[in-house]
Amino acid sequence: MRLLIKNGRVVDPSSGIDETLDILVEKGKIVDLRAKIESNNAQVIDASRLVVAPGFIDMHAHLREPGQEDKEDIRTASLAAASGGFTSLCAMPNTQPVNDNRGVTEYILSEANKRSRVNIFPVAAITKNLKGEELTDMADLFSAGAVAFSDDGRCVQDSLVMRRALEYSNFLQAPIIDHCENSSLSQDGLMHEGFYSHLFGLKGIPSSAEDIMVARDIILAEAANARIHIAHLSTRGSVYLVREAKKRKVKVTAEVTPHHLVLTDSALENYSTNLKVNPPLRGQDDVQALLDAVKDGVIDVFATDHAPHTQEEKDVEFDRAPFGINGLETAVSLLLDKLVNKNIISLPRFIEMISTRPAQILGLKDKGRIAPGADADLTILNLHKEVVVDVHLFLSKSRNNPFHGWKLKGAPTMTIVAGKAVDPCS
Amino acid sequence: MLEFKQRHLLGIQNLDVSDIMTILDTAESLAEISTREVKKVPTLRGKTVVNLFFEPSTRTRSSFELAAKRLSADIINFSQQGSSVVKGETLKDTVLNLEAMNPDALIIRHSCSGAPYFVSTFCKSHVINAGDGSHEHPTQALLDAFTIRQQKKSFKNLRVVIVGDILHSRVARSNIFLLQKVGAQVTLVGPPPLLPAEFNNFGAQISYDLDRALEGADVIMMLRIQKERQEANFFPSIREYRNLYCLTQKRYSLANKDAIIMHPGPINRGVEISSEMADSVKSVILKQVENGISIRMAILYLLLGGKERETAD
Numbered sequence: 001m002r003l004l005i006k007n008g009r010v011v012d013p014s015s016g017i018d019e020t021l022d023i024l025v026e027k028g029k030i031v032d033l034r035a036k037i038e039s040n041n042a043q044v045i046d047a048s049r050l051v052v053a054p055g056f057i058d059m060h061a062h063l064r065e066p067g068q069e070d071k072e073d074i075r076t077a078s079l080a081a082a083s084g085g086f087t088s089l090c091a092m093p094n095t096q097p098v099n100d101n102r103g104v105t106e107y108i109l110s111e112a113n114k115r116s117r118v119n120i121f122p123v124a125a126i127t128k129n130l131k132g133e134e135l136t137d138m139a140d141l142f143s144a145g146a147v148a149f150s151d152d153g154r155c156v157q158d159s160l161v162m163r164r165a166l167e168y169s170n171f172l173q174a175p176i177i178d179h180c181e182n183s184s185l186s187q188d189g190l191m192h193e194g195f196y197s198h199l200f201g202l203k204g205i206p207s208s209a210e211d212i213m214v215a216r217d218i219i220l221a222e223a224a225n226a227r228i229h230i231a232h233l234s235t236r237g238s239v240y241l242v243r244e245a246k247k248r249k250v251k252v253t254a255e256v257t258p259h260h261l262v263l264t265d266s267a268l269e270n271y272s273t274n275l276k277v278n279p280p281l282r283g284q285d286d287v288q289a290l291l292d293a294v295k296d297g298v299i300d301v302f303a304t305d306h307a308p309h310t311q312e313e314k315d316v317e318f319d320r321a322p323f324g325i326n327g328l329e330t331a332v333s334l335l336l337d338k339l340v341n342k343n344i345i346s347l348p349r350f351i352e353m354i355s356t357r358p359a360q361i362l363g364l365k366d367k368g369r370i371a372p373g374a375d376a377d378l379t380i381l382n383l384h385k386e387v388v389v390d391v392h393l394f395l396s397k398s399r400n401n402p403f404h405g406w407k408l409k410g411a412p413t414m415t416i417v418a419g420k421a422v423d424p425c426s
Numbered sequence: 427m428l429e430f431k432q433r434h435l436l437g438i439q440n441l442d443v444s445d446i447m448t449i450l451d452t453a454e455s456l457a458e459i460s461t462r463e464v465k466k467v468p469t470l471r472g473k474t475v476v477n478l479f480f481e482p483s484t485r486t487r488s489s490f491e492l493a494a495k496r497l498s499a500d501i502i503n504f505s506q507q508g509s510s511v512v513k514g515e516t517l518k519d520t521v522l523n524l525e526a527m528n529p530d531a532l533i534i535r536h537s538c539s540g541a542p543y544f545v546s547t548f549c550k551s552h553v554i555n556a557g558d559g560s561h562e563h564p565t566q567a568l569l570d571a572f573t574i575r576q577q578k579k580s581f582k583n584l585r586v587v588i589v590g591d592i593l594h595s596r597v598a599r600s601n602i603f604l605l606q607k608v609g610a611q612v613t614l615v616g617p618p619p620l621l622p623a624e625f626n627n628f629g630a631q632i633s634y635d636l637d638r639a640l641e642g643a644d645v646i647m648m649l650r651i652q653k654e655r656q657e658a659n660f661f662p663s664i665r666e667y668r669n670l671y672c673l674t675q676k677r678y679s680l681a682n683k684d685a686i687i688m689h690p691g692p693i694n695r696g697v698e699i700s701s702e703m704a705d706s707v708k709s710v711i712l713k714q715v716e717n718g719i720s721i722r723m724a725i726l727y728l729l730l731g732g733k734e735r736e737t738a739d
Contacts, residue, residue, distance in 0.1 A: 195624040201539035201561030201596060271540030316516055317538035319559070 002026045004039050008047025013352035014369040025376040028418035053351045054370050055087025055377030057358035060303035067096025072308040072397045078116035080328040080396035082422040085412025087377035088119040094153040100125035100136045105144040117422045121147040126165045132156045142172045147362045150177035166226040173363045177229045180213035192265040192280040205280050211237035218245040230254040232305050234279035236289035243298045255301035258334040273314045273321035274402040300357045304331045308398030326401045336410025376419035385411045430728040434546050434553040437562035438603040452724035470499035473730050477503045479535040490533050493722035552729040560594045567600030569721040573714050577686050581608040587639050589615040590649030597690045615639045617661040643681040647688040648699045673699045686710050
């Protein structure tokens with residue numbers, strides 16, 4: 001079965017292509033890319049006035065399976081992903097049981113093979129049971145299919161453990177992804193510490209809790225000549241540290257979520273638990289620093305930190321609600337509306353950050369680019385389509401998204417995985 | 427009856443000066459009831475009020491209870507111990523179940539900031555915040571203002587010093603909001619970790635030196651210091667705290683003549699306030715408690731009495 005995508009604006013940052021081209025796909029691979037391809041036995045998709053991009057890769061999602069299928073499972077996360085324009089998802093390891101051994105990695109991959117509509121790449125734990133004490137069998141996990149290591153949700157507090165993890169994993173082509181949070185500084189904080197936490201009487205999480213761990217990780221990665229990827233960067237201080245480290249050629253990369261780019265701590269005035277997220281929504285000056293870092297390349301990747309939680313868990317006092325925002329189905333429209341359509345970044349830069357760079361960082365050689373021989377994972381965008389976010393229409397199992405009712409311009413219209421258009425509603 | 431346009435009393439932040447003055451004036455006119463031989467009027471007969479206290483409290487709970495009773499409302503007391511909360515019932519379910527019994531007002535004390543606001547988003551009754559986490563304690567600030575007005579006649583340019591654990595204090599926050607709205611000048615004093623610099627942006631002055639801050643003060647409001655703050659290293663020791671921030675006779679003499687001494691209670695004698703000062707003729711601590719009943723009667727009257735009148739029109 002051949003697929004021919006005609007007349008789209010093809011944007012591939014890896015090769016610098018940004019022009020109207022046709023793409024011919026066969027057996028899950030891109031086989032031809034040029035103007036005016038003719039093929040009489042291919043299914044044709046007319047992409048006129050649309051953008052054709054390499055499939056979007058979310059490096060940071062919580063699929064909740066195994067163990068917390070009341071919030072989400074591999075199938076529903078994959079449907080939400082496809083609906084949101086993502087062709088690949090990284091599955092964070094804080095499941096129950098934790099993905100800290102080959103058995104869990106293989107389970108996720110085998111279930112994904114049966115039930116997922118997009119590619120699933122497991123991220124395995126750095127330490128056993130996310131306790132921050134003993135390293136997992138990293139080489140075994142890598143050979144089982146893990147593409148990265150992270151104790152996400154927690155941060156390895158012991159600097160020697162982190163040092164060993166960086167040194168040990170250095171020979172594997174899989175980065176360490178750290179959720180940077182010094183837990184003695186963040187304690188049981190609920191929101192960003194500052195004027196608004198004092199105004200609302202909510203316990204603060206200071207920026208220093210993140211900055212200290214970002215600094216530590218950079219220092220350790222530099223010493224070990226190892227790669228470190230900083231998850232969900234949220235503070236001005238972290239941006240400064242990553243920028244300085246990159247100048248020194250430290251192998252550090254960083255991601256940012258859409259919610260940290262479009263919301264600030266002042267939004268918590270109604271104690272909405274859908275805005276309770278970790279790292280917390282920060283101040284206006286932090287948001288400005290993050291936007292600057294997106295523009296000048298200090299931040300490499302957009303990632304959702306998709307963290308589904310049930311209605312019951314969120315419909316409680318602010319203190320008692322779990323942290324997390326359900327993000328897969330709003331990320332692309334938010335970034336297109338707030339960044340691309342407002343000319344803060346270009347369309348190619350956006351695609352670079354949501355496809356090209358994630359593929360490079362994760363070592364997915366056949367993804368994140370549009371070229372003959374590459375996987376036929378493609379995301380088609382309509383930059384002019386206006387959408388109103390309605391959480392009740394989500395394909396995710398959960399609804400904990402603070403953008404309900406937002407009008408956004410720009411949306412994914414088709415997600416093609418391995419040469420087949422995914423219809424998430426079928 | 428004076429016009430009152432609020433449906434709930436969630437915090438001082440939501441009130442404007444005329445709301446505040448309406449409450450104070452109403453409290454003043456109701457105060458006389460508590461001095462009668464028969465301390466009861468039929469104003470809220472047939473109304474049901476629920477005291478919903480998820481945190482221990484004797485003063486505020488009893489004060490609301492007496493206020494309701496003096497207006498002839500029926501009141502039931504709900505406390506976390508011995509309730510379904512210990513069986514895992516959520517706040518929302520607890521409130522919905524109580525609401526099924528058709529109360530008119532819910533008075534909520536909760537350790538989580540924002541809990542009364544959360545309740546107000548889904549319930550039909552009037553919600554009265556009796557203290558939420560570190561956020562607000564509006565009836566305390568109102569009874570403090572009532573007491574200050576009683577003693578000082580006007581708020582204009584009055585210098586109020588609030589001393590202690592500002593960071594965790596809902597009393598401090600409600601007082602900062604209220605006193606500034608009515609034209610007083612507020613100075614906050616405490617050890618730096620309990621008084622973050624961001625409180626500057628509330629419009630108040632910040633000082634770490636109590637002696638200096640007391641110069642020219644008309645009202646001295648001491649806050650309770652909790653032992654667990656010392657255990658969490660917010661300050662080194664009770665001894666050091668006492669040396670720096672305990673209100674003593676010597677320190678009091680730095681303030682304006684006739685400065686009044688306030689405290690929301692419960693007091694730690696010999697820690698934030700010396701016994702001599704707590705019991706001095708300048709102390710209005712027990713007047714605050716007395717005035718608390720009038721303020722809470724006013725709140726109940728304005729929220730519950732006004733409603734009936736509207737529907738009767």
